[in-house]
Amino acid sequence: MTHYALLIDGQLHPGKQDDEVLDPATEQVVGYAARASQAQVDAAVNAAHNAFTGWAANPQARRTALALAASVLRENSQSLAELISREQGRPLRFTLGEVAGAAATFDYYAHFEAPGAEILRDDEQRRASIERRPLGVVAAITPWNVPIILLVLKLAPALHAGNTVVAKPSEHTPLSTLLLGQLLKDVFPAGVLNIVAGDGEVGEQLSSHPLVRHITFTGSVATGKRLYAGAASDLKRLTLELGGNDAALVLEDADIPAIAETLFWGAFWNSGQVCFAIKRLYVHESLFQPLIDALVARAEKTRLGHGLDAQTELGPLTNRQQLERVKALVADARKHGAVIHSGGDQPEGPGYFFAPTIVSGIGAGVALVDEEQFGPVLPVIPFSDVEDAIRQANASPYGLGASVWTRDIARGEAIARRLDAGLAWVNQHLEVQPGAPKGGYKWSGLGYEGGLRGYEAFSDLQVLNVARPVV
Template sequence: MTQFAMTIDGKVVTKTETFNVINPSTGGSAGQCPSGTVDDVNAAVAAAKTAYASWSITSDDVRKQACRDMAAVLAAHANELATLLSTEQGKPRGGLGADFELGGCQVWAGNTAELELPVEVIKDDNEGLIEVHRKPLGVVASITPWNWPLMIGIWHIAPAIRAGNTVVIKPSPYTPLSTLRMVEILNTVLPAGVLNVVTGPDDLGPVLTGHADVAKVTFTGSTETGKKVMASAAGTLKRLTLELGGNDAGILLPDVDPRQIAEGLFWSAFINSGQTCACMKRLYVHDSIYEDVCKEFAAFTANIKVGSGADTNSVLGPIQNAAQLAKVEDLISDAVDQGARIILGGKRSTEAGYIHPLTLIADAKDGMRIVDEEQFGPVLPIIRYSNVEDAIKAANASSMGLGASVWSKDIAAAKKLALRMESGSVWINGHGGLNPNAPFGGVKQSGLGTEFGTEGLKEFTSIQTLHA
């Protein structure tokens, strides 16, 4: 079996103590992960701090090339990484699965290379010169989740390094193996100490996020954990980027064609088996088309194979871990008890692992847990409405505000409604599509700060105003 190791200061660090990583497709082992300690966190931060002294003063061209080199080395090792990712995360290789994720890693790293943060001249006349410069922050702590571990890792790593910072990344203990290998590979094109990785139990996270020598924390995960990260960072007033939970609403206006939009609805809700922060979690459908939408959505969804990530016929894979599976099953059971109607799926099969069927729940209502809570799995509640004002009010009632969508043939009308949605991103006739140049982030309890593009790059800098 492959031996996995941490990378600290450019060196391979093995541990005698390890923990088992579960393959969610089988319930068996995906591999043994090194169990890091507080001393390992301290060593990684120290290495990053030392490397920062030189990396922070490298030229813009050197940092750009580093991102290009990261994209190239990820492409060279994409097959290896995608195989490992599929094994520990569960997503199949094909379609919008593991290979798609590795492609996203390459695109984001390459795109980040071309971003610019020019000096902004505020004043330049015979009275004097005022310039605004962007400066790197220092050591960045990256805490990544288990749903898109590599792509989200690159979302954190690439802009941090491009801006002149150094990084210590801690992946989720559910999916640490692919990140360990990715960081090892990336270290072949980066100076020692610029990128380090520590793995271990969840209680190592606060050690990293509260560390006195960490200048910024970037975290992707649940809202509740994000609050804990924020608290741990408060002691030294660290900069924060928090991309947290979402309970995204989609609103279908009465002029849509249910059959025509069924495929779009499917991928909006069920990409990565619904385990995506910005996928659609609630669907509001006008009464006049409600039954037709349910029928066409279920007909399309019924043809999609959910199974083992190792099965080349699988389009979608399992729920990643047992705790999340239990939550999904509990929410479905509660919805049925509250009078909701299952029109597809509902109960898992006797297959090994954490495989759960795609589930559509009709006659769901606001106030049910399946509607009010983020299910983060392959289940979607469909809520009936008669007045679009009521739908918008219900959609905006959530404490979360990551994404939202409006679906209609009348784009102008849809845009007006979309701009009333309380969410960081909003889509028309689609949901969840991300672009490396388009800013992304949540409002309300879906997070703080912005990722992607120039606005996201700025999050890894501080402003220094020069008066001359």
């Protein structure tokens, strides 16, 4: 069984102990991840701190390394994608797409032209400009649902901007990230990229470390709040992409046969383990039953299985904790009178599988509607008045994504603009526009990731004033 090491200061290191990582489809051990000690976390941060000055001073070296990282990922895409499938559960065709997207992200930033200095004044007496400087050591803490692309979306812009990085993957899916560190060990100068694995204590140590200047985190609201609190004493910069409870509104003129498949995958892709997946579906009462029927038909023919099986459409939930949470939410919904139209239980056999589940008969006040389920369960709620649907969609502490489904594009856009969501769609969901920032309202996040606004989060402004000597 393979043991995966930490990457610290350009070298691979065993941890203080090894943690076994299970295949969620079989519950068998995939491999062992080194767990970093407190001393190793300190060593990683110190290595990043020591490497910062030289890395920040050489933009051409940064571009070259990012381009090489893209090539290395492409050369090793099969092995990396298979490992993601085995530890996370998603079908291989999707994890291959994840690795391809990560390589494309490295390539994008290898050729990215950051905006130059903004000149405020330039005359015989004075020159004043606004310039950007890298922050220093960035801690990148990533989740288990899409582990490699979500890390590279942080790594590539942070490194391009001149920062150095200490990355910490989720303890549920650390192997692919540790393998990434092994593959990139000789791509970046020693100390520029460090990867340490372990439980929440490692993340908390990074968030409070005095040499870490920026924390970029994707994950749960609860963990985000703890990181926010841990960073407060040192006033660290933060980017937090947190949970969502995305609403989709299907208006009375929607074409059900045309949209049912897209709606289904907007909710159930990656077994619902997507922060901005559809998690509440509000449907005009005139279309309620036809849409229920269409979604149930799609759910019942969906093929569950191991990620390495070419026939699989949905894999398992990634860990037992998430499976138990989904089961508890469905059980609670039943107690509140929910109608289970499909699925509703765990199939027999090994693995953390849960059949795609369509639920009706519940609304606000029930946990399955009010909270983020992060699993293959979709509550469908009828409405008669679109104003009431908008109110219900916005009556949430979350505000990551939302969508409107209608044949009237202008009306759909007008309604989408009224939804409390950082990502809004009309007749689509989950699509992320290249170059667009990604962030959420309310509890769904702080700051932005992606695009120019996300890139700028990895630097501080400096206003440079120069007085020219009088001749």
